[in-house]
Amino acid sequence: MKKIDLNENRLLTPATLKKYLEENDLFYLVKTIGTSVQGRSIYSAHIGTGPKKVLMWSQMHGNESTTTKSLIDFWAYLNTPEASYLLSSCTFYMIPQLNPDGSHEYTRQNANNIDLNRDAVELSQPESQLLRTVFDEFSPDYCFNLHGQRTIFSAGDTHIPATVSFLAPSADAERSITSARKDAMRLIVAANNTIQEFIPEAVGRYDDGFNINCVGDYFTSKNTPTILFEAGHYKNDYGRTVARQMIFKSIISMCEVIASDTLKSFPIDSYFDIPENYKNLRDVELCNVNTSLSSNSNLLQTFIFQFKEEKFEDHVKFIPQIDSFSKELKGLQKIDFQEHKVFKDLIFESEEDLISNLTKTISLLNFHQIP
Ligand SMILES: [Zn+2]
Known part of the structure; x- marks a missing residue:
């Protein structure tokens, strides 16, 4: 054993x-x-x-x-x-x-x-x-x-x-x-x-x-x-x-x-x-994310996420949560959406759409292997 x-x-x-x-x-x-x-x-x-x-x-x-x-x-x-x-x-x-x-x-x-x-x-x-x-x-x-x-x-x-x-x-x-x-x-x-x-x-x-x-x-x-x-x-x-x-x-x-x-x-x-x-760091920084949330179409924005740690069965789950952005903050992992095929063309229509989709996107990412 x-x-x-x-x-x-x-x-x-x-x-x-x-x-x-x-x-x-x-x-x-x-x-x-x-x-x-x-x-x-x-x-x-x-x-x-x-x-x-x-x-x-x-x-x-x-x-x-x-x-x-x-x-x-x-x-x-x-x-x-x-x-x-x-x-x-x-x-x-x-x-x-x-x-x-x-x-x-x-x-x-x-x-x-x-x-x-x-x-x-x-x-x-x-x-x-x-x-x-x-x-x-x-x-x-x-x-x-x-x-x-x-x-x-x-x-x-x-x-x-x-x-x-x-x-x-x-x-x-x-x-x-x-x-x-x-x-x-x-x-x-x-x-x-x-x-x-x-x-x-x-x-x-x-x-x-x-x-x-x-x-x-x-x-x-x-x-x-x-x-x-x-x-x-x-x-x-x-x-x-x-x-x-x-x-x-x-x-x-x-x-x-x-x-x-x-x-x-x-x-x-x-x-x-x-x-x-x-306290300068957060878990994930997503930059150049294409959103249509502002009156300018195709505005590229940065989002910062922090993982919430929770017990799930026999291990700890890291659940991404959106955090308020400030210039001093930097992500331990940075993902530029314009550099990755799978993210490049994503456009988010509403704030809810953005939060739920980005949260899902981060959950899917393996920490080391970003497509
Ligand atoms: Zn302690």
């Missing part, structure tokens, strides 16, 4: 994760540490014997599965001989799916429709309470908060998709550079140095506006260096296999710095050299 391949499918349900861990002989490490609103198990793995404690969790937003895959890759790496020095210097506490109900349904929120990353103070949800209990009892020296981001983000004011973004969250409204924040920045600099070689200019930095309800900001305010990781888009890679690898490499490089006590050799100035994220 074919083993589960986590690579392409963005839907990563708790059932699939369990099966994958079992098939890859990793499930023996798992402990059940709590249950979700709908009674699904929340797992952890506790590996290593070293004095430096690192807490990592992923998929607190259920539709952000890529970094769970990276975390599982790291978990598997820890079981190889090369990782033995990490295990003697550090103890890793990993929670691969903090929000199993959202992971089952492919939703950001948990089953009570609460964003767990806005529940750090109120702790209204069992999943948020569990993370806080682990934080208090394990008392980590570092936290890795693993997420995924939409395709709209560019690294800086460019049209290069941010395949990975990082943030050293603020600890207060003044965005002070506290010692915890400094250490988070240094780790980000180390990871950025590593992955720039593979995805040059495709690393971004998130806005550091303070929100105490976000887990990263809350933990940083308690003086624990916390790093936000965001797995993003790479050209034509809607399965996010590139981001998965880059996050995996980033985790290893940060853990090596922690294990070897070389944190201070990474200057925080280099953190601010990482470009900030802009």
Whole structure:
């Protein structure tokens, strides 16, 4: 029987994760540490014997599965001989799916429709309470908060998709550079140095506006260096296999710095050299589309589409939705209607006709093979 391949499918349900861990002989490490609103198990793995404690969790937003895959890759790496020095210097506490109900349904929120990353103070949800209990009892020296981001983000004011973004969250409204924040920045600099070689200019930095309800900001305010990781888009890679690898490499490089006590050799100035994220991108741009909507006949127009991601049976469907056009925006895929025989002579009579036909047209397009 074919083993589960986590690579392409963005839907990563708790059932699939369990099966994958079992098939890859990793499930023996798992402990059940709590249950979700709908009674699904929340797992952890506790590996290593070293004095430096690192807490990592992923998929607190259920539709952000890529970094769970990276975390599982790291978990598997820890079981190889090369990782033995990490295990003697550090103890890793990993929670691969903090929000199993959202992971089952492919939703950001948990089953009570609460964003767990806005529940750090109120702790209204069992999943948020569990993370806080682990934080208090394990008392980590570092936290890795693993997420995924939409395709709209560019690294800086460019049209290069941010395949990975990082943030050293603020600890207060003044965005002070506290010692915890400094250490988070240094780790980000180390990871950025590593992955720039593979995805040059495709690393971004998130806005550091303070929100105490976000887990990263809350933990940083308690003086624990916390790093936000965001797995993003790479050209034509809607399965996010590139981001998965880059996050995996980033985790290893940060853990090596922690294990070897070389944190201070990474200057925080280099953190601010990482470009900030802009929202300059959308999934598809159709240009030179022939419409008779205006009084000028044969007016060629540009349309911008963004995919809405929805669970459909055992996978995620990308449903194109028309977005408002502005000059700053650029499509990750651009299709010039005048360059393709099948589109060239299409003329749309009304706005409804246009929207439904363009939506159908995009749905039919294979991302890579446009006639
Ligand atoms: Zn998220």
